[in-house]
Amino acid sequence: MSEKKKNSEYSVSEVGKRLFPPCREACPANVNVQAYVSLISHGRFAEALEVIRKDNPFPAVCGRVCFSLCEDACERNDIDAPVGIRSLKRLVSDLEFSLEKAAHAERILPTKEEKIAVIGSGPAGLTAAYYLTKVGYPVTVFEKDSKLGGMMRYCLPIYRLPEDVLDADIRYITETGVDVRTNVAIGEESSVKGLFDKGYRAVFIAVGTPENRSLNVEGENLRGVTRALGFLRDTRTNKVTCLKGRVAVVGGGDVAIDSARTAIRLGPEEVTIIYRRQREEMPAHLKDIEEAEREGVKFMFLANPTKILGKDAVEAVECVKMRLGEPDSSGRRSPTPIPGSEFVAPFDFVIVAVGEISDLSFLPEGIKVTNRNTIVADPATCETNVPGIFAGGDVVTGPKSIIDAIAAGKKAAKAIDLYLSGGALNIMKAEEIEETCWVKEGRVLEKKAKQEVDYLPLGRRKESFKEVEFGLTWDQGILEALRCVHCGPCAECLVEEGLCEQDIPVVDEKTCSGCGTCVSICPFEAMGKDEKDIARVNEGLCKGCGLCAASCPERAITMTKFTNELLMEAVAG
Numbered sequence: 001m002s003e004k005k006k007n008s009e010y011s012v013s014e015v016g017k018r019l020f021p022p023c024r025e026a027c028p029a030n031v032n033v034q035a036y037v038s039l040i041s042h043g044r045f046a047e048a049l050e051v052i053r054k055d056n057p058f059p060a061v062c063g064r065v066c067f068s069l070c071e072d073a074c075e076r077n078d079i080d081a082p083v084g085i086r087s088l089k090r091l092v093s094d095l096e097f098s099l100e101k102a103a104h105a106e107r108i109l110p111t112k113e114e115k116i117a118v119i120g121s122g123p124a125g126l127t128a129a130y131y132l133t134k135v136g137y138p139v140t141v142f143e144k145d146s147k148l149g150g151m152m153r154y155c156l157p158i159y160r161l162p163e164d165v166l167d168a169d170i171r172y173i174t175e176t177g178v179d180v181r182t183n184v185a186i187g188e189e190s191s192v193k194g195l196f197d198k199g200y201r202a203v204f205i206a207v208g209t210p211e212n213r214s215l216n217v218e219g220e221n222l223r224g225v226t227r228a229l230g231f232l233r234d235t236r237t238n239k240v241t242c243l244k245g246r247v248a249v250v251g252g253g254d255v256a257i258d259s260a261r262t263a264i265r266l267g268p269e270e271v272t273i274i275y276r277r278q279r280e281e282m283p284a285h286l287k288d289i290e291e292a293e294r295e296g297v298k299f300m301f302l303a304n305p306t307k308i309l310g311k312d313a314v315e316a317v318e319c320v321k322m323r324l325g326e327p328d329s330s331g332r333r334s335p336t337p338i339p340g341s342e343f344v345a346p347f348d349f350v351i352v353a354v355g356e357i358s359d360l361s362f363l364p365e366g367i368k369v370t371n372r373n374t375i376v377a378d379p380a381t382c383e384t385n386v387p388g389i390f391a392g393g394d395v396v397t398g399p400k401s402i403i404d405a406i407a408a409g410k411k412a413a414k415a416i417d418l419y420l421s422g423g424a425l426n427i428m429k430a431e432e433i434e435e436t437c438w439v440k441e442g443r444v445l446e447k448k449a450k451q452e453v454d455y456l457p458l459g460r461r462k463e464s465f466k467e468v469e470f471g472l473t474w475d476q477g478i479l480e481a482l483r484c485v486h487c488g489p490c491a492e493c494l495v496e497e498g499l500c501e502q503d504i505p506v507v508d509e510k511t512c513s514g515c516g517t518c519v520s521i522c523p524f525e526a527m528g529k530d531e532k533d534i535a536r537v538n539e540g541l542c543k544g545c546g547l548c549a550a551s552c553p554e555r556a557i558t559m560t561k562f563t564n565e566l567l568m569e570a571v572a573g
Contacts, residue, residue, distance in 0.1 A: 021487050023085060026073035028407035031055040033070050033085055034486065036092070038547065041481035042520050043474075045092045052089060056406055057130045058123060058169045060097065061152060063090025064469070065161050066403050067285050075487045081450040084472070084480050091477040097168050105175040111136035114201040114420045118142065119186050121170075122150025123402045124393030125206035127409025128416070130173045135417055139178050140200075144185035148174070150208050152402065155232040155255070157262050159465045187362025192389065202416045204382070205363075205375065205391040206409065209356035209399050215250060219308030220352070228259045228353035235262050243268040245348030248317055250274050250305055252282040253399070256353035257289060260297045263351065265462055271297050272347075276304040276322045281332040291468070295461055304335065306342065308350055316346045358395045374398055380429040382412040383419075390416055451480040486523050486543075504559075505548050507535045511556035518548035518557060 023033040032051055039048040052059045066086050074082035116132055118125045121143040129139045147153055148170050152161065174180055186192060195203055212227035214220065226234075228251070234240040243266040249259050252275035264271045273292075275282060278301050282289060293299070300319075307318040321341035324333035357373050368376035368385045375391040377384050382392040392408030394400060411428070418425050454470045461468060472480060505518075514533030521527075526541035527548055535548075535557065549557040 022073035060093035120206035131413035224314035251353035
């Protein structure tokens with residue numbers, strides 16, 4: 001075997017597919033967190049944004065509303081506080097938006113003949129469309145509403161996700177060449193079968209879960225009772241501008257919290273969340289629960305509505321007290337009613353937020369669905385039981401997060417490309433990702449203060465729907481990025497694992513211009529300059545990561561074992 005072949009087998013990127021640092025492994029979309037945080041620490045914001053978009057085309061959205069599983073996995077949790085990864089993502093996307101007012105993507109002309117249809121323009125659908133377009137497919141997105149974005153646009157409150165921010169991410173995606181057909185409801189004006197008849201070779205279904213589940217209690221049809229998603233949509237479109245009296249929100253998930261925080265901004269006397277379990281078992285994100293409480297939302301735990309009372313309109317809600325038993329399939333303790341514990345609480349408006357489901361009435365016969373009204377699809381490839389039809393996101397998993405939907409869109413794009421090109425989709429099922437922290441035992445990590453973001457004062461929140469959380473400043477972003485402990489794999493660690501030989505950068509003195517880029521980019525302070533302004537390597541500090549070689553504008557630095565092309569790929573993801 002030649003030396004070149006041997007090196008390619010153990011390239012950084014191939015090893016990285018198996019061995020990810022905790023933050024990247026925890027991210028459903030496997031965004032290369034360590035790479036873009038390192039670039040931010042050196043002020044290279046535009047390049048950091050490029051790294052993010054390689055795996056996530058919604059940096060501005062996720063910089064605001066992602067649940068940040070990467071931060072939960074951050075090695076700094078054991079030292080002081082996690083690196084503010086989500087805030088750093090927001091910083092670089094906000095900077096691009098503020099400087100250019102609208103980030104423009106390069107248009108990609110189709111190089112392949114096979115047309116692909118995407119049904120639904122939420123995060124899963126638009127992500128799949130983006131990555132399929134980038135590899136040369138002509139892609140058309142069909143959306144039943146007048147604007148793209150799905151529930152991100154119509155159900156996420158604007159105090160969390162301003163519309164112009166969402167528009168910026170979507171515009172970047174569509175400018176790559178994605179064809180968009182709005183106000184087209186598949187099943188009414190067309191059908192899935194009809195799409196194939198029109199020449200589409202593959203269809204990706206990503207319609208989400210846009211319908212609310214019912215409480216199934218007496219009085220649910222009274223005036224003053226509404227479903228949460230409809231309420232959020234009506235608020236976003238200014239159909240509901242105020243509320244009076246006492247508001248009850250039934251449920252404990254993210255939609256319930258969003259509904260309660262939205263309701264309290266519409267001027268009612270009070271807003272109360274009724275939840276059948278306890279606070280610690282609420283599926284909503286803890287940070288949002290805490291913000292709701294700070295804003296004045298009240299909580300009624302271990303209670304469940306049995307009737308909604310009133311003649312023509314809501315007057316009260318009858319509830320029964322609950323006790324918790326053994327954990328159920330969700331891992332939470334199962335609630336059961338306490339006989340004879342019924343009580344009545346006065347309310348004037350009830351928002352039902354007990355779960356979301358999909359409308360699958362448009363599906364052709366033969367596609368398998370579950371008893372939860374979700375589509376059966378392979379979790380690794382998004383394949384349904386019908387050849388050429390793929391599905392992903394909430395329509396398959398039930399309600400999850402935006403980043404989970406983005407991950408599904410990425411998988412679908414790869415699977416559809418393999419399907420249309422005659423590749424074996426089994427290779428996707430065989431892929432494994434292992435979390436590996438390369439911070440050695442005994443290494444003392446310095447505590448560094450987390451750069452905290454500011455929030456809109458509580459007193460001003462009920463006055464409007466202004467965005468609540470603010471972003472980091474440039475200086476804060478660099479300081480926060482410098483808190484990263486670089487616990488992902490480096491060449492030194494790979495040597496110890498027997499995956500490669502030691503690799504040290506070599507500087508070509510004749511080519512080096514002395515610009516200092518390598519000095520500024522090295523996260524380990526292993527690069528310096530001599531008295532002639534030529535770059536020098538401190539081999540004792542060097543980890544062989546290759547950032548210097550990948551970043552050198554003169555290509556004056558080479559790695560002894562890895563090519564510059566492989567290094568550039570490793571830096572980007």
